[in-house]
Amino acid sequence: MRKFQVYDSLAREVREFAPLVPPRVGIFVCGLTPYAPAHVGHGRGFVVFDMVARALRRWGYRVLYVQTVTNVDDKVIARAAEEGADPLALSDRYFREYLECAEALGIRSTNYYAYATDHVPDIIAQVQALVDRGFGYVASDGSVYFSVARFPGYGRLSGQKVAALQPGARVERDERKQAPEDFVLWKAARPGEPSWESPWGPGRPGWHIEDTAITGRIFGPRYDLHGGGLDLIFPHHEAEIAQAESATGEAPLVNYWMHWGLLNMGGEKMSKSIGNVSSLEGAIETHGAAVLRFYYLNAHYRSSIEFDPQSSLREAGEAYATLARPADRLFDLLHADGPERAGADLPSARADAAEALVEQLDQTLAQDFNSREAIALLFGWSRRLAEDLGSLERLSGPALEQLASPYRWGQDVLGLFERAADGRGGVGGAVVAVLLQARQRARARGDFAEADRIRQELRAAGVVLEDDATGTRWSAVRD
């Protein structure tokens, strides 16, 4: 197992990572509340943690990566009421849409998407434990609250003082609470809302409790790594610590807290409630998933990013094209002639440089997942290769593979330089892949006219499709 370091938000410093039970690593990330289409801001953290999980697996850790799906909450219910839809069907639909985007983005390291409503018995058991141990109390309407005053460590993660949590702009006065800073564990059902039977009457889970009930079920009382957006530290993650450690009596709940920076638009966090959103699906369709993934990873995960819908992805697309051009050339040659291709060997200095670069890429990422620096190293490699792309023709298969090894690393860990199924890739390949997915969706819903239209458009652009039992293959027509 390669050693690596990570910035821990609770310790407020970069720490050497040590798993609780090596080589296993439990990772939990707060996932979507699917009440509207996912936006570009959502994609960032999920791509970042996809990279984290890929890197850890490459480095010899055995990762179990769990993400929540908050499929019932106030926002889901309100939106469903507006649309006249069933809340759970609505969140299901938006989550499935998100999964298509995730698939396009190459996010495939999550082992389990845990729907809150699939864990109601776990949630009720944890609320009951809190009531039994005197940390939770039942209000007159059958809601259950957590008594923050009973947990002295409250505020340690966020640096918030409980005294500051008086009713006002941030904390609403609520007659059911014993103290304004108390938070809800179980919400009594209101008429027409989805609800589950519980010892306190029909109700539904509070937001914070679902995460700790799910991690308790999967990892036990303590686990390795918790990720989430910077905006979730307070109150969400603070509440997670308080309720889990109170319910189990074991601490710390989490050994390392990782928080990614926010993606802002117009100087404010991209957020449906503010209205400054750019849809994830739209960004993928317009610019390609590879460009979006590159855009996210070309910043350190802890820095905030200012997203400009007019220019950010266009500029990222130009940069990515430069970065990927030599990789495309290498992979095209390898694809055309195979690894047995005859040709010249690589000068040993060049081969050594490729090997050294791969090691340097791992080391760079092992420093708090500095993907920006890793991409800068790959740019250096691309610049050197781009000086004489023509000379690649003369090289043998093994020599081409050696030159491609830093890009193989980029595929493996960053999820960049991906090739479509037939070995064609690059920016053009990414666009074709997106269109193929759109065509597949059209066929799945029975819209064969649309599927045919996409086929014609690709044909006009010089791409021929071939459907068979295993899926769709494409090839470019050379005039």
Ligand SMILES: [Zn+2]
């Ligand atoms: Zn969460």
